[in-house]
Amino acid sequence: MTEPVADQTQHGADARARLLSTFSTPPSEHGKGWSKLWDEGDFLPWDKGTPNPALLDILTDRRDLIGPAMVEEGSSTRKKRALVPGCGRGYDVLLLASFGYDAYGLEISESAVKGCEEEKRANGAMYSIKDEKVGAGETKFIVGDFFADTWLKEVEGAGKFELIYDYTVHYYPIPTLELVLHKNLPMLPQRTES
Numbered sequence: 023m024t025e026p027v028a029d030q031t032q033h034g035a036d037a038r039a040r041l042l043s044t045f046s047t048p049p050s051e052h053g054k055g056w057s058k059l060w061d062e063g064d065f066l067p068w069d070k071g072t073p074n075p076a077l078l079d080i081l082t083d084r085r086d087l088i089g090p091a092m093v094e095e096g097s098s099t100r101k102k103r104a105l106v107p108g109c110g111r112g113y114d115v116l117l118l119a120s121f122g123y124d125a126y127g128l129e130i131s132e133s134a135v136k137g138c139e140e141e142k143r144a145n146g147a148m149y150s151i152k153d154e155k156v157g158a159g160e161t162k163f164i165v166g167d168f169f170a171d172t173w174l175k176e177v178e179g180a181g182k183f184e185l186i187y188d189y190t191v192h193y194y195p196i197p198t199l200e201l202v203l204h205k206n207l208p209m210l211p212q213r214t215e216s
């Protein structure tokens with residue numbers, strides 16, 4: 023897996039100061055803050071270099087919670103579509119595909135999406151197929167804002183996902199964040215500012 027950026031500067035007082043200065047802007051500017059961090063690439067404290075262990079646990083041991091990776095549609099079956107908003111370097115997207123989901127990674131940062139493609143190219147073989155009967159799903163990495171709907175045109179099936187897995191798409195407190203149901207995608211939150 024990709025070696026995460028991890029040293030003392032990623033945690034502690036200096037790190038907190040860097041985060042505060044990056045996100046001491048109105049929420050509408052936070053996307054630029056994330057993109058700046060990814061573009062600079064030397065301060066990515068959330069990046070573990072591996073899929074989230076909690077997701078791996080659910081996929082491995084708690085299928086009762088999420089069901090199979092295939093879904094019936096009409097008279098046939100197809101792979102379920104899974105979305106990972108704010109997917110970072112895409113580890114969870116690659117993991118979901120290895121379990122048979124057609125997995126979409128959404129990122130506000132173009133550099134992060136380049137990182138996803140690099141992770142897939144360099145380490146894709148490590149995400150081995152978990153069920154030969156189901157096979158591997160497709161992966162697609164999209165640059166877009168989770169709270170807008172323009173990226174939906176790049177998704178098969180009119181933006182309908184059977185599974186959405188979010189690990190800290192908004193990691194830091196945003197005081198003015200208000201979540202309402204999205205008009206086209208009822209399971210997704212939409213942001214308004216007050």
Ligand SMILES: C[S@@+](CC[C@H](N)C(=O)[O-])C[C@H]1O[C@@H](n2cnc3c(N)ncnc32)[C@H](O)[C@@H]1O
Nearest residue numbers: 056068108109110129130167168189190191193
């Ligand atoms: C704390 S990181 C977590 C990344 C990844 N889930 C992980 O566990 O490694 C949050 C990610 O969400 C992305 N992000 C933040 N706001 C976003 C938005 N509105 N739409 C899409 N991605 C967003 C950031 O660029 C960042 O990569």
